[in-house]
Amino acid sequence: MWDPLSPDQHYATCRKTDAALTDAIARAAKAVNHPALTPRLRDTLRKTFLSGHAHGKRTRRTQRNTLQGALHQCPTEVWQATFRAWHAFSGEQLDHKLIQHTLLGDRHGVGKVSPHGIEGAHEEVFRMLHASVLHACVENWSRTHNKRHSSKRGTNATLHRAQVIFRQTLNQRWRRLRADGHENEFNNTWIITRAAKWLQGAPEPAIINLRHVPAPRRDDAIIASGDGAGESEKEKNAAGWGGVVYAPATPGQPVPRVHLMAGPVTTNVAAPEYEGATKATNNAGELIAITKMLHAATDAAASGQPIEIQSDSRLAIMAAIGIRSKKTKRKRRAPRQGTEDKNEQRPPATAPMGAPPVRPQARNSPSSANNNDMLAIRAHEAYRRAQIRTGYNVTIRKIKAHEGHAWNEIADALAAIGRTSAINAQPDTAEVIDRLQRAIDGFADIPDITCQGFTLA
Numbered sequence: 001m002w003d004p005l006s007p008d009q010h011y012a013t014c015r016k017t018d019a020a021l022t023d024a025i026a027r028a029a030k031a032v033n034h035p036a037l038t039p040r041l042r043d044t045l046r047k048t049f050l051s052g053h054a055h056g057k058r059t060r061r062t063q064r065n066t067l068q069g070a071l072h073q074c075p076t077e078v079w080q081a082t083f084r085a086w087h088a089f090s091g092e093q094l095d096h097k098l099i100q101h102t103l104l105g106d107r108h109g110v111g112k113v114s115p116h117g118i119e120g121a122h123e124e125v126f127r128m129l130h131a132s133v134l135h136a137c138v139e140n141w142s143r144t145h146n147k148r149h150s151s152k153r154g155t156n157a158t159l160h161r162a163q164v165i166f167r168q169t170l171n172q173r174w175r176r177l178r179a180d181g182h183e184n185e186f187n188n189t190w191i192i193t194r195a196a197k198w199l200q201g202a203p204e205p206a207i208i209n210l211r212h213v214p215a216p217r218r219d220d221a222i223i224a225s226g227d228g229a230g231e232s233e234k235e236k237n238a239a240g241w242g243g244v245v246y247a248p249a250t251p252g253q254p255v256p257r258v259h260l261m262a263g264p265v266t267t268n269v270a271a272p273e274y275e276g277a278t279k280a281t282n283n284a285g286e287l288i289a290i291t292k293m294l295h296a297a298t299d300a301a302a303s304g305q306p307i308e309i310q311s312d313s314r315l316a317i318m319a320a321i322g323i324r325s326k327k328t329k330r331k332r333r334a335p336r337q338g339t340e341d342k343n344e345q346r347p348p349a350t351a352p353m354g355a356p357p358v359r360p361q362a363r364n365s366p367s368s369a370n371n372n373d374m375l376a377i378r379a380h381e382a383y384r385r386a387q388i389r390t391g392y393n394v395t396i397r398k399i400k401a402h403e404g405h406a407w408n409e410i411a412d413a414l415a416a417i418g419r420t421s422a423i424n425a426q427p428d429t430a431e432v433i434d435r436l437q438r439a440i441d442g443f444a445d446i447p448d449i450t451c452q453g454f455t456l457a
Contacts, residue, residue, distance in 0.1 A: 028104045034127045036173050041131040041165075044138055048103060077155040082133050082162070085208045089195065090122055105130035125195045128169055129207060136162035159208070166205050170196060174203050218306050221395075222247050224293035225310035225407035228265075228285025229415035238422040239265035239280035241289040242414025244407055245296045252302075259300070261292060262414040264422030276374030280422065285415060286313035287375035290320050294382035298389050306393040307386060310408060312401035319376035320383040320396060 032045045079096035087093055092110050094101045101107070107126065139161065140153045153161065170190070177186045186203075190196040196203045217223075226243035242262040249256050265280045265288060266273055275291070277284040290311050297307045311317055318324065386394045399405050401412070 024106055027106055027108060031105055031127060036124045036128050037131050038169050038172055041135055044135045045131055078158050081159055089207050124189050132166040132169060133162040135165055163208055170203050170205055217308055220248055221306040221308045222297045222301050223308050223407055224297035225411045226289030226293040227411035227415045228282050228289050229419045230282030235419055235423055237280060238419050239282060239285045240415050240418025240422055241285040242411050242418050243289050243293045244410045245300060247300050260414055262418035264418050276378060283315055284372055284375060286316040287319060287372055287379050290316040291379045291382045294386045298386040301390055304391055307390055309396045310399055312399055312408060317396050317398055320379040322380045324376055
């Protein structure tokens with residue numbers, strides 16, 4: 001049996017006297033039954049409250065089968081990030097080294113400030129936040145002892161899982177209060193205190209926001225944005241790439257400069273603009289664009305000047321930094337005895353009797369494969385060259401396509417021009433100017449710049 005007075009148990013570390021121990025146990029028991037929590041989170045807190053009891057199979061290492069042992073295996077950075085976010089929201093300073101704060105969520109003795117004069121608002125927010133992180137840590141511990149999930153989540157993955165649980169619990173709380181007609185209570189607790197915000201008609205927690213926020217761009221950074229364009233209804237079996245390189249004003253060059261680039265995706269090995277593409281596709285255009293942007297920005301950068309590469313293709317970015325997906329072939333299952341193989345076609349009616357079945361050509365055969373290995377290798381080589389030339393001062397930023405990014409819209413128009421050049425060696429000048437003008441119109445954040453040149457491969 002679990003002895004709460006034993007010095008080996010976590011409650012003993014929270015007490016100075018027997019009365020303090022009784023109060024700590026009472027506060028923990030009250031937190032278990034908080035109305036804002038879901039039954040799943042209450043069950044996790046209840047097991048934590050009785051963490052001296054071993055759960056699961058009885059083994060020699062009893063400590064590892066307790067919730068306290070599970071939380072000791074949780075990364076310390078998880079609680080550090082959680083309490084840092086809570087301090088920024090409420091001003092309360094919690095210690096991630098105290099089991100009283102991490103395991104029990106007991107804030108007794110910490111100065112509590114009621115936001116906007118609303119009593120009890122902080123308590124509900126903290127209970128939901130603490131239970132979500134605690135449940136994510138317990139899930140992380142369970143993965144290490146499960147044969148199906150042998151990998152353990154890191155700090156970022158655990159915090160992301162806690163955010164997902166937090167969001168689900170918050171939505172369930174909002175639906176329950178709205179069904180009972182207590183929407184004002186939810187608004188006073190979450191919206192007015194800025195613990196949550198409305199996002200597409202649903203509450204989104206704002207306390208622990210783990211979405212990646214990229215580092216701010218330096219004012220002296222060279223911006224190179226590239227894009228690819230696949231075939232369209234008017235331009236079949238054609239693809240192109242385009243990009244724009246913007247160099248800000250420097251002491252040696254007081255006027256900002258911009259260079260526009262575009263070209264086709266060609267599969268002709270003898271052509272001078274051949275880059276290694278085996279098929280004219282949008283992905284090939286994206287890979288060529290990011291390679292060209294890396295080379296152009298590196299050549300335009302001064303010693304130590306930072307470079308920022310913008311692309312809306314995850315495939316091109318992963319190839320540039322050296323991460324490539326591995327495709328595995330599925331094994332064909334042998335047909336059962338007495339049944340016909342689905343991949344075998346019956347001989348035509350005109351075939352002689354006893355003719356063997358005709359097997360169709362595989363989809364992933366070398367003749368029909370879309371292999372961009374050479375393009376991916378060249379993109380990675382360009383990235384390594386840029387890192388060495390700039391002193392490892394290269395940033396690749398993933399942006400959303402057609403979301404109003406000025407340089408990406410211009411690159412998209414240039415990629416369409418490159419696709420046109422794959423069919424017409426000399427595209428119409430008026431059409432080129434019209435496409436660029438439509439891309440530039442409406443962007444007030446583009447400064448007055450001097451066009452250094454337009455290169456059409």
